[in-house]
Amino acid sequence: MPTTKRKAAGTAKTTRRKAAKKTASKKKVRAKAPKRKTAIQRIESELPKDLRVFSRQVRRDLNKLEKQIEGAQKDVRSGMTRVLRDVSHQLGRFETEGERRWTKLTTQA
Numbered sequence: 001m002p003t004t005k006r007k008a009a010g011t012a013k014t015t016r017r018k019a020a021k022k023t024a025s026k027k028k029v030r031a032k033a034p035k036r037k038t039a040i041q042r043i044e045s046e047l048p049k050d051l052r053v054f055s056r057q058v059r060r061d062l063n064k065l066e067k068q069i070e071g072a073q074k075d076v077r078s079g080m081t082r083v084l085r086d087v088s089h090q091l092g093r094f095e096t097e098g099e100r101r102w103t104k105l106t107t108q109a
Contacts, residue, residue: 048054
């Protein structure tokens with residue numbers, strides 16, 4: 001092992017260097033790593049084995065989506081109804097205020 005001499009406070013000291021740790025070669029690391037699935041293998045593993053099972057899943061998901069759409073439409077319809085009712089009440093208040101002012105103007109003249 002190589003040694004170096006260092007001077008400290010007038011005396012020479014010899015110190016040893018530590019040997020570098022050995023690292024695994026890339027081939028060994030790759031061999032130990034688990035094999036990755038290709039994109040096609042992942043997609044195939046997610047698909048059901050049978051066409052009937054797949055069609056049931058699609059039907060179930062479509063029914064779920066239709067219910068969500070119906071619920072969203074219901075919310076929009078009720079919101080629009082509420083807005084229409086509020087606008088109608090406000091219009092009625094404007095009409096009564098306008099009539100009151102008109103009668104006030106006509107009685108003064």
